[in-house]
Amino acid sequence: MSIPLSIKWDGKQLIILDQQKLPHEIVYIKLDTLKDVYEAIITLKVRGAPAIGITAAYGLAMEAQSYKTNSMIDFLEILKKDAIYLGESRPTAVNLVWALNRLLRVASQVDSVTVAKQLLMEEAIVIHLADEESCRNIGEFALSLLVDKTKVMTICNAGSIATAKYGTALAPFHLGKERGKEFEVFACETRPVFQGARLTVWELQQSGVDVTLITDSMAAHTIGAKGIEAIIVGADRIAKNGDTANKIGTLNLAILATVYGIPFYVAAPSSTFDLSINNGEEIPIEERKAEEITHINGNAIAPIDTKVFNPAFDVTPSKYITAIITEKGIIYPDYVKNISAQLVDTIEKGEGL
Numbered sequence: 001m002s003i004p005l006s007i008k009w010d011g012k013q014l015i016i017l018d019q020q021k022l023p024h025e026i027v028y029i030k031l032d033t034l035k036d037v038y039e040a041i042i043t044l045k046v047r048g049a050p051a052i053g054i055t056a057a058y059g060l061a062m063e064a065q066s067y068k069t070n071s072m073i074d075f076l077e078i079l080k081k082d083a084i085y086l087g088e089s090r091p092t093a094v095n096l097v098w099a100l101n102r103l104l105r106v107a108s109q110v111d112s113v114t115v116a117k118q119l120l121m122e123e124a125i126v127i128h129l130a131d132e133e134s135c136r137n138i139g140e141f142a143l144s145l146l147v148d149k150t151k152v153m154t155i156c157n158a159g160s161i162a163t164a165k166y167g168t169a170l171a172p173f174h175l176g177k178e179r180g181k182e183f184e185v186f187a188c189e190t191r192p193v194f195q196g197a198r199l200t201v202w203e204l205q206q207s208g209v210d211v212t213l214i215t216d217s218m219a220a221h222t223i224g225a226k227g228i229e230a231i232i233v234g235a236d237r238i239a240k241n242g243d244t245a246n247k248i249g250t251l252n253l254a255i256l257a258t259v260y261g262i263p264f265y266v267a268a269p270s271s272t273f274d275l276s277i278n279n280g281e282e283i284p285i286e287e288r289k290a291e292e293i294t295h296i297n298g299n300a301i302a303p304i305d306t307k308v309f310n311p312a313f314d315v316t317p318s319k320y321i322t323a324i325i326t327e328k329g330i331i332y333p334d335y336v337k338n339i340s341a342q343l344v345d346t347i348e349k350g351e352g353l
């Protein structure tokens with residue numbers, strides 16, 4: 001039993017777990033070019049906000065090694081163009097532009113192309129390693145909140161394979177397993193592309209955590225029927241006031257948690273906060289292609305040319321969130337006050353590239 005990893009850097013090559021093929025095929029693929037990385041992100045071969053940021057950082061740093069110029073001005077111009085290209089791959093997860101901005105900043109602080117190339121690679125590695133550490137800390141804080149709870153529901157995959165390791169929402173389950181605390185996790189399948197069924201169920205099975213799959217529409221019934229004690233989810237972008245974008249269906253769970261009187265926790269590293277926006281209305285919501293809804297595994301389940309609305313994320317107003325768990329601690333309401341108190345000195349804003 002072991003916790004699966006989705007991103008591997010061996011000092012020269014970027015290797016990712018092809019999450020499109022899970023759970024039936026475990027295939028690692030090499031990403032060589034910026035275009036490979038862009039394609040891997042938009043096709044969800046790599047997905048989950050922190051994993052997208054880490055992969056993009058490696059992609060940009062690798063691509064920069066091939067720039068032919070010795071002029072720092074030209075170097076930064078090409079770097080910025082490539083960062084913008086990658087940054088447009090998925091709009092909601094702020095970790096993507098956060099990571100790319102970190103690389104741009106590092107490169108802009110030196111006046112030698114050779115040094116910049118070296119620092120870009122180093123920064124990508126720092127982002128990768130720091131995310132594992134963050135997730136471990138999130139897991140510790142989440143475990144402290146779940147200490148007297150066993151039955152917990154989640155949606156999508158905010159797990160090890162969505163991050164460097166451990167995950168955010170799934171971190172307490174992996175850490176709990178290592179320490180002999182047995183959770184009973186209920187995973188919503190997560191329509192339209194089944195990150196819950198394909199990824200969370202697989203990942204938790206890999207580390208020996210008890211997991212039960214339900215369809216998204218079974219959540220309300222299951223909370224009552226199985227005595228769910230808490231819900232924990234990840235995040236793609238958290239505004240200054242705590243409003244949180246996460247996989248479509250998260251809002252339903254937050255409302256259910258409020259009605260049933262159980263805690264609703266959001267687990268996310270500080271790189272997922274966007275302090276440049278005041279509330280969730282400013283979060284861009286990715287809309288994906290109709291086929292994700294009209295087809296399953298290439299088979300049509302709806303009439304040809306059916307009109308479709310396919311938002312990949314929704315925004316949960318912070319009033320439904322019991323607490324936000326970061327690597328630095330647990331944030332409770334008042335979110336406007338407490339988010340900036342915990343994070344304002346330590347993270348960069350998620351402004352555009």
Ligand code: MRU
Nearest residue numbers: 047048049158162234235246247
């Ligand atoms: O479309 P996806 O699979 O990238 O969506 C992922 C999620 O919504 C996750 O919950 C979020 O990115 C947090 S991952 C630690």
